[in-house]
Amino acid sequence: MTAPNPPAVQLYTLRDRLAQDRAATLRAVAGLGYRAVEPFDVVTDPAGLRADLDAAGLTVCSVHAPALDPDTRDAAFAGATTVGADTVIVPFQPPERFLDAAALRDLAADLNAAAAAARRRGLRLGYHNHDFELSTRIDGRPALEALVDLLDPDVLLEVDVYWAAVGGVAAPPLLERLGDRARYLHVKDGPVNREEPMTAVGSGRMPIARVLAASRAEWHIVELDHCAGDVLTAVGDSLDWLVRNDLAGVGEA
Template sequence: MASPISVQLYTLRTEMAEHREATLTRLAQLGYTAVEPFDPLDDPEGFRRTADRLGLTVTSSHAYALLDPAVEPAAVYDAVAALGTDLAIIPAGFEHAEFTHLDGLRRTADRLNSLAVQAARHGIRLGYHNHWWEVAPRLDGRHALEVLVELLDPDVFLEVDTYWAAVAGADVPALLRSLGRRVLALHVKDGPGVHGQANTAVGRGVMPVADILAAASDAWRIVELDSCDGDVYETLAHSHACLTALEHA
């Protein structure tokens, strides 16, 4: 299993807004040694100093601002680099309907490929993160995400949100095997597998976590909770314990 185990900080968006340093300190105390920010433009230098002091690696960063016409892409790439990573990930931002037909997938791929060229000039590699709407549509019996990846330049990677893929009806281990080496990171999540219901700790829901990890053995493991009914830190602690146990199984 790839290590260290990371956390997408959107999980703790409220806590991060209230007290970033205390939140990151708590994650380190839980045993996490890596994080994935969701807004690289929010004081990247200060974030890096805190992360370095706590021994936290920045695995990658979401970079939604790359699709904002009011934001200069170079500023985003520079911020990602300042965080200490060379992986910038676009977490959606395209119309859902674009994933229901080939023309829409081509337009999406063209935009991502163009951004990837810009990113490469700054020493950054571009990735894309799925939700349910890139997986649920099928074209000639294949998930839209599988078709999209064939239209992307080879340097564009995927961060597969395994839970959203399952909610969309995919056999997640089979999907990961199909996507192969294009998958550099996984969002590892668990829960009832029902759209709109809260996530649980990893290992306490319906997801076949061990099979998923085995299907993408070299990918980063990044825990994320879109929502959580219980204590978020307790849920993250249980998730870390589950993934650590699977690593040593």
């Protein structure tokens, strides 16, 4: 696989700022040096979002959208297309869908059906993990890895390396085992527990350099679910640290 694209940022990180002034927030993201983003809502106002992204000079690497529910799937796919994405990521499924082999088979069937619907729209489908998909074991293996065996070959993973670590699975060997299946990464840092806020990439306990060395992903996407300080500063510091340590380039996405 070729070198990954310049880092993107997951817009959920900046959700409070976006709610206040979306256009200004996107301009600020571009001003930090990012060239791509991952939106988390392409259903509410996709045309307006696309206009603000274009004005800021930002492209879209992928989107988070409710693609498993047939009632929301068409709107999710249409929104993804409107903002210029070719990949739709299912951002969450409840922990009970990973409790045992039968539940996992049902989830895989739903993901495969959604992926088939996405293909008909010219889109790819992926799944994004939290911690419980790694802490839960199916036949002695992390449930996320067991899920992969049940998915159609073109269903990809967006591996959240921080939540994997919180779930008790080290990210570098996980990424090596997943190989090309992990096409997107959420890159984040912090104290590696559920309770405390996350930090700028490079200032926490995650072995970011080793994580990225193990990655074969197309996109590395900075995200902070919660941040103790100014979140825009942390997003900028994250990119600065990645570039300064030769872990990312900056340029056209």
